[in-house]
Amino acid sequence: MLDIQFIRDNPEKVKQASANKKDPADIDALLELDGKRRNIIYEVEQLKSLRNKKSQEIGTLKKEKKDVSVILAEMKSVSDTIKRFDSELKTVEEDIRAHAIKIPNISHGSVPHGVSEEDNVVVYEWGDRPGFDFEPRDHMQLGESLGIFDFTRGAKISGAGFPLYKGYGALLERALLTFFLDTHTTKNGYTEIFPPFLANEQSHFGTGQLPKSGDQMYYINEDSMYCIPTAEVPVTNIHQDEILAHEQLPVQYCAYSACFRREAGSYGKDTKGFLRVHQFNKVEMVKFAIPETSYDELESLRGNAEGILQALKLPYRVLELCDADLSFAAAKCYDLEVWAPGEKKYLEVSSCSNFESFQARRMNIRYKPADGGKPRFVHTLNGSGVATARILVALLETYQTAGGTVRIPEVLQPYMHGMTEIRP
């Protein structure tokens, strides 16, 4: 959510920014409602002022045992008028909110302008793509021959897109997640969180999943809860309605969670194996920072995610998203894509974003500045560090051998009981 004062002062800028994001907002309608709201407030406050004054008088007169019936009748009518104005005001404010919550965040000045994802800019590349003296298999062929996951039985239990890991596959998945968490907690200064996997409507609204992406989430009607699509939701909402002390910023959390996505509308796209599933595992990093340093924090967040890929020695590239491809709540975002030799394409395994005060305003997360001034909204950031399903794909395909085995990267071996290779 943007600051209404900012929209009032910069209507053209907001219109342009939302158009750039391919999400044009009706700013004129919003500003008209805003003017209406202020008119009503002026009217009703004058009446309330009168009522307060007269109520005091009534109290005094009653103590003196004087007759108050005339003034009482008069105030009854004033009170009724106030009620009418108040209800009108409430309607207008609901309309304002309905408009305001649909306005996307404004992209940062450094974000490249574009019209589609084609215009995202590759800003960094790391590692050499592996060469093979045989035709590399894809992860489904490898998984089947190694017996480490079972999509058919997963589908029997739940449906398509709910993978089942088995044996060394399950171990490898667990090893990856533990390695991610250990790296972030011991080397990168994050505090580990194990969050709830179901979150209420308010929390999903706070991070911006709602109201726009409700159809992408699993909803439990009985309890009005959503299965989280990312740990970003519960972890960012930890400090909902709080005022943080500036000394404690930046606050850095990392969390494992299962992530649930309906992927409505994407049927027939990336249907193979782990590329697009309804449930996957991810370690998420979340930061709360002061506005002055949030873009430095974004760079370090990106660095933390890259560190994982480098430790696993998986070649990857970093994309800076253009404004048209930027998500609703983000002001700037880097995507990390890892090379999958079997698929012969890059797979997105991390998104690192700065939301500035957009989410904080929706969640009411503020901090007390060092100068002791009024509380200000924090900047929130998050990034995957990283998502396993697709990392697993790249890892299996990159580390496969001509003999059909898969070598275990050195950093994972301690987490795999010292194994160096998965064999059929």
Added chain:
RNA sequence: GGAGGACUAGCAUAAUUGGUAAUGCAGCGGUCUUGAAAACCGCCGUCCUUUGGACUUGGGGGUUCGAGUCCCUCGUCCUCCGCCA
């Protein structure tokens, strides 16, 4: 699932039969001081058309001229009972 209790500003605590939210601590600014402490003054939740006014006692609604206080409803926490991995 049932019974009882609680929720007031960053924290902690008040408010007579309903009469319009008091105080302490912490923080910031100022006076004073070589500096600091102490003391004193101001600020210290939101909004509006800001010499002023309105709103704010967990959320929402109701009664009333007027609600922290009375009524309804929802939420959270605590205690006990029941069920349960």
